[in-house]
Amino acid sequence: MEVLLSDAGTQMRSFIPTITPLSLETGSQLRVLTCTFDREAYHDGLYAALGMAQPAQIMGAVVKRKAEYLAGRYLCRLLLQVEGQEGQVAIGPQRQPVWPVGWQGSITHSGNRVVVALWPDRTGRLLGLDLEQWMPTATASTVQSRIILPDELDGLAAHWPSERLLTLAFSAKESLYKALFAKVGHFFDFHCAQLCAVDDLSHRFTLRLNQDLGEDLLQGKQFTGGFFAGARQLLTWIACS
Template identity: 45%
Template sequence: MPIPSLELAPFLQNVSPLPLPLASGVAALRCDFMVEAYDDVLFSRMGVTRPASLERAVAKRKSEYLAARYLCKLLLAERGLPTQVGSGQHRQPLWPEGWVGAITHSAGVAVAAFCMFGLDLERWMSDKTADNVESGILVDGERDALAGAWPFTRALTLAFSAKESLFKALYPRVGGYFDFDAAEMADVDWVAGRFLIRLRKTLAPGLEAGRAFEGGFHVMDGQVLTLILAFEPNHP
């Protein structure tokens, strides 16, 4: 269906459905947003509630929140659901009861989608950044699983994004933070855009060490988008 975003330009542009190859039944939207065009009045104009926690936030943070929550509003409204998605104690999105979704934003792009899954969008790391963060992201032997067609900095960005997606997917079950070393990239299919990530630590009942999750990745707008299905389709 047409997305009513033209009147919100130049702040919000190119709102459109986003196909997710690993989750064909999942509804997802993406958009571009321009931090330079942000104004506080846009919250009321776009029908998004601004939380008190953003009162003193910088324009970049407000822009990210507004763009992503607006996409949530469109997705929810299409299904006749309450359209406001607030934030929890750890800034996680609070979806209507019985629904689970994910949002992500990076470098002027926002994505929102529904399902039991995690979603993350990351800009490619520089060589300097990769050198500084590699030890905090990868565990022993994990670099071998990332060997392939991509330069290491991009492969590391993929691993970082995949672990962020895993965290977003499992947080509702775990109920707290867990570090990057809780999981490892086990395999990557660079051609098909798929990967396997495996838990190294037991995080909660049903999320024991050794459990693996299949994920997918897609290169868009000079960034990498990762998606992880957290549960089997018939899992409660």
């Protein structure tokens, strides 16, 4: 057993060299972990070595998907263990994470980085994370009409390059989608909400619904989230009661 544990630990350190906590919402019960992972160090045996379940939906996936799934679910398990929970986060029919009873969370990954958040599940709480690479100019011009409404970004964060502001709009709406999916229960597109405020000083943004999505999710309802703009990636989140 000692040899197995040592071997698993060595494999894990090769696959995930470091794990770092993040503080996104000061004073809240939100717990967040991030890590980078090495796709070259991934192999299918890591699931068994770490005692992690590999669902059928993942078994036939490409290596990139298998690696990011394992890294994300491993961080989920670490967060749950801190809270005295031994369960794992399963995968739902629409690929959504299925959290143990009493908990909710969010998982996001981009490139070789994963970020995972967890907090107690209470009625009305919303949680969504999204991590994106900054859009190249060519990509931004191609996808802009699918992400934002005409003139949506006018007057917002004027000193931001247009492709970076579009990346923020995209990521913020992805965070909103993840936060609302459990309540809405179906797909809704980017035009269902619009970015209406960006505050560089507080690193906050505000989204407003453009249509009704449910009884308490009516047109005009606003959601405030946060963002961290790194050199290569953008992290956005919505965590509110």
